[in-house]
Amino acid sequence: MSVKSYQRKLDLENGRVDLSHGSGGRAMAQLISGLFHQAFGNEWLARCNDQSAFDVAAGRMVMTTDGYVVSPLFFPGGNIGSLAVHGTINDVAMSGARPLYLSASFIIEEGLPFSDLKAIADSMGAAARSAGVYIIAGDTKVVERGKADGLFISTTGIGIVADGLDLSADKAMVGDRVLVSGSLGDHGVAVMSKRQNVAFQTEVVSDSAALHKLVAVMVAAGGSGIRVMRDPTRGGLAATLNEIAHQSELGFRLQEASIPVKPAVAATCELLGLDPIHVANEGKLVAIVAPDFADAVLAAMKAHPLGSDAADIGEAVADNRKFVQMATSFGGRRIVDWLWGEQLPRIC
Amino acid sequence: MKYADEFRDKAIAQGIARAIGAEVSSQRAYRFMEFCGGHTHAISRYGLEDLLPANVRMIHGPGCPVCVLPASRIDMAIRLVDRPEVTLCVYGDLMRAPGSQGQSLLRAKALGADIRMVYSTLDAIRLAEQAPSREVVFFAIGFETTTPPTAVMIRIAEKKRLKGLSVFCNHVLTPSAMHSILENPKIRDTGGVPIDGFIGPAHVSTIIGTQPYEPLAEQFGKPIVIAGFEPLDVMQAILMLVRQVNEDRYQVENQYSRAVTREGNRRAKDEVSQIFELREQFEWRGLGLVPNSGMKLKPAYAQFDAEARFAIHDLRVADNPACECCAILRGAKRPVECKLFGTVCTPETPIGSCMVSSEGACAAYWTYGRVRDEQLRRTS
Numbered sequence: 001m002s003v004k005s006y007q008r009k010l011d012l013e014n015g016r017v018d019l020s021h022g023s024g025g026r027a028m029a030q031l032i033s034g035l036f037h038q039a040f041g042n043e044w045l046a047r048c049n050d051q052s053a054f055d056v057a058a059g060r061m062v063m064t065t066d067g068y069v070v071s072p073l074f075f076p077g078g079n080i081g082s083l084a085v086h087g088t089i090n091d092v093a094m095s096g097a098r099p100l101y102l103s104a105s106f107i108i109e110e111g112l113p114f115s116d117l118k119a120i121a122d123s124m125g126a127a128a129r130s131a132g133v134y135i136i137a138g139d140t141k142v143v144e145r146g147k148a149d150g151l152f153i154s155t156t157g158i159g160i161v162a163d164g165l166d167l168s169a170d171k172a173m174v175g176d177r178v179l180v181s182g183s184l185g186d187h188g189v190a191v192m193s194k195r196q197n198v199a200f201q202t203e204v205v206s207d208s209a210a211l212h213k214l215v216a217v218m219v220a221a222g223g224s225g226i227r228v229m230r231d232p233t234r235g236g237l238a239a240t241l242n243e244i245a246h247q248s249e250l251g252f253r254l255q256e257a258s259i260p261v262k263p264a265v266a267a268t269c270e271l272l273g274l275d276p277i278h279v280a281n282e283g284k285l286v287a288i289v290a291p292d293f294a295d296a297v298l299a300a301m302k303a304h305p306l307g308s309d310a311a312d313i314g315e316a317v318a319d320n321r322k323f324v325q326m327a328t329s330f331g332g333r334r335i336v337d338w339l340w341g342e343q344l345p346r347i348c
Numbered sequence: 349m350k351y352a353d354e355f356r357d358k359a360i361a362q363g364i365a366r367a368i369g370a371e372v373s374s375q376r377a378y379r380f381m382e383f384c385g386g387h388t389h390a391i392s393r394y395g396l397e398d399l400l401p402a403n404v405r406m407i408h409g410p411g412c413p414v415c416v417l418p419a420s421r422i423d424m425a426i427r428l429v430d431r432p433e434v435t436l437c438v439y440g441d442l443m444r445a446p447g448s449q450g451q452s453l454l455r456a457k458a459l460g461a462d463i464r465m466v467y468s469t470l471d472a473i474r475l476a477e478q479a480p481s482r483e484v485v486f487f488a489i490g491f492e493t494t495t496p497p498t499a500v501m502i503r504i505a506e507k508k509r510l511k512g513l514s515v516f517c518n519h520v521l522t523p524s525a526m527h528s529i530l531e532n533p534k535i536r537d538t539g540g541v542p543i544d545g546f547i548g549p550a551h552v553s554t555i556i557g558t559q560p561y562e563p564l565a566e567q568f569g570k571p572i573v574i575a576g577f578e579p580l581d582v583m584q585a586i587l588m589l590v591r592q593v594n595e596d597r598y599q600v601e602n603q604y605s606r607a608v609t610r611e612g613n614r615r616a617k618d619e620v621s622q623i624f625e626l627r628e629q630f631e632w633r634g635l636g637l638v639p640n641s642g643m644k645l646k647p648a649y650a651q652f653d654a655e656a657r658f659a660i661h662d663l664r665v666a667d668n669p670a671c672e673c674c675a676i677l678r679g680a681k682r683p684v685e686c687k688l689f690g691t692v693c694t695p696e697t698p699i700g701s702c703m704v705s706s707e708g709a710c711a712a713y714w715t716y717g718r719v720r721d722e723q724l725r726r727t728s
Binding site: 273327330332333334 | 349352356360361365392393394395396397398399579648695706713715716
């Protein structure tokens with residue numbers, strides 16, 4: 001739909017989204033062309049169709065979908081938009097795939113300032129460009145005040161995976177090494193520091209990042225020696241390893257002293273009664289790697305900027321109870337369980 | 349992490365462990381109750397039991413305020429928040445605490461009750477200021493450590509003339525509960541575990557001092573060591589208890605001398621005694637009605653007392669008969685000895701309150717200690 005030039009421009013400084021921007025009329029078209037196309041700009045969106053056609057490469061495709069409801073929308077190190085792009089890319093990349101295209105659907109609460117929406121869309125565009133992926137389809141809905149917390153974003157991602165690579169969480173084997181790409185808990189702590197009723201000052205910023213380039217160097221170094229990759233988002237490292245333990249029907253034994261955690265994250269968790277291995281990450285991955293390949297993969301990770309703090313933190317062991325256990329830095333042992341309920345600070 | 353890592357040093361821990369190993373007599377067992385959930389958490393989180401000789405056993409006591417809160421108090425809170433004008437402020441741990449018949453605050457919230465999770469009394473004050481037309485009720489819970497902040501909240505409400513703010517008071521007292529455990533005939537006579545000594549909570553003693561435990565140690569002939577919550581604090585306290593037992597002493601000793609004195613914090617105690625008074629009795633899950641173990645607001649502060657203000661009366665609710673929380677909280681049974689443990693009662697679906705809070709004995713076992721229990725089960 002072409003937009004008539006006599007229409008008043010979007011007031012990106014002081015304007016706010018209202019219900020007309022989701023009505024299917026001219027205001028919506030103006031929002032899409034004036035804000036989203038500007039931010040995401042690519043040849044597919046420029047054609048203004050209800051869908052985008054693209055050539056299918058040879059090989060196996062992977063697809064993922066994800067919803068983003070983070071509160072607050074802006075946090076140290078990113079916002080809901082960059083998070084949506086990184087998170088979707090990472091879900092595609094954990095299969096060893098090269099991510100290609102994304103779609104993004106926006107559910108906007110009326111009253112959201114255009115300036116916020118623009119900042120979010122711009123950072124999505126920037127995140128996609130720097131990752132070399134394109135946002136080629138989208139949708140916009142506006143709901144009444146109180147029906148959404150500012151903005152929700154749903155995304156889908158498509159990528160292509162090289163022949164011979166078949167990573168899956170049921171493929172871990174006894175003796176495999178557990179590698180993490182860097183310090184844990186940064187994202188969760190950064191977001192919590194801005195929550196209304198726990199606000200605190202911290203130097204910690206979200207680790208939100210696209211990991212597919214790190215994955216590519218790992219795959220180059222380890223090939224099919226890499227059995228599983230997963231990004232430990234909600235529920236943290238603990239949830240991810242418990243999932244893999246269940247799917248692969250084995251246990252893990254970790255060394256607490258080897259697990260990288262920044263002092264500021266450790267201190268915040270201490271204060272709030274949380275455990276860093278339960279706190280969310282958005283720019284870290286866990287890889288389960290065959291022992292013969294572990295050193296090479298770890299070296300490749302360390303050589304990449306997103307893996308410079310990578311560490312070997314333990315191994316897969318035979319265990320029909322599928323426990324994730326940890327040797328504590330203190331010299332004892334404990335179980336690393338799933339996070340249960342919401343992660344709530346203890347009260348005394 | 350500065351000021352924390354110093355108290356988690358593996359080499360020092362091993363040194364203390366060696367000292368404990370060298371000093372325990374192989375001729376006897378040492379059964380110590382850590383009263384407080386914070387200690388239970390530290391013991392489980394750092395795997396301290398792996399460092400102790402086989403004849404030193406830690407018994408997890410009832411010192412988690414969420415765990416000892418009876419179903420009746422949750423039911424009362426739900427009655428309160430059923431009133432359309434009430435906004436109830438609670439700490440997160442309480443949300444899943446089981447009331448009667450599968451009720452919980454989490455469920456009440458899902459059904460539309462106005463329940464807000466808060467992190468401090470200040471959040472409740474802010475809510476009361478923002479919504480002067482609402483009845484904002486703060487669900488006050490905790491041992492002596494958390495009572496002074498509630499007192500301060502009431503002072504602020506008084507000063508700011510916050511007419512809509514009140515307190516649902518569930519503050520309880522540590523020494524009274526310890527007394528009840530030692531005096532309980534079920535523990536003395538019917539298969540209960542004889543306890544050789546207690547580790548007392550340091551944060552409580554930063555307020556009340558160590559003195560209130562002296563009559564207990566004297567009357568029951570049990571050593572009590574007031575200890576901090578870092579793993580080295582706990583290890584050192586165990587060593588101090590072993591020494592007292594070996595020397596037939598039963599004194600109150602202060603391991604946490606970096607913050608605790610015999611007298612405690614006089615200003616905090618004064619503030620509490622101006623606003624609160626003892627209840628004749630208060631119901632504890634697992635211990636039943638314990639005399640002089642709970643606090644309520646003095647009549648002069650009745651306007652801030654939600655129970656008085658909304659005429660909510662005491663309820664009596666029977667616990668699930670298969671739930672062994674009672675025996676576990678008293679140290680008479682271990683979590684794995686409960687039929688419900690890990691079957692129908694898990695952290696996601698707690699039946700008894702020991703499973704609700706991460707500091708509860710069952711939840712701590714579930715999260716950290718199952719490996720050890722599996723081994724025990726196989727060998728016993």
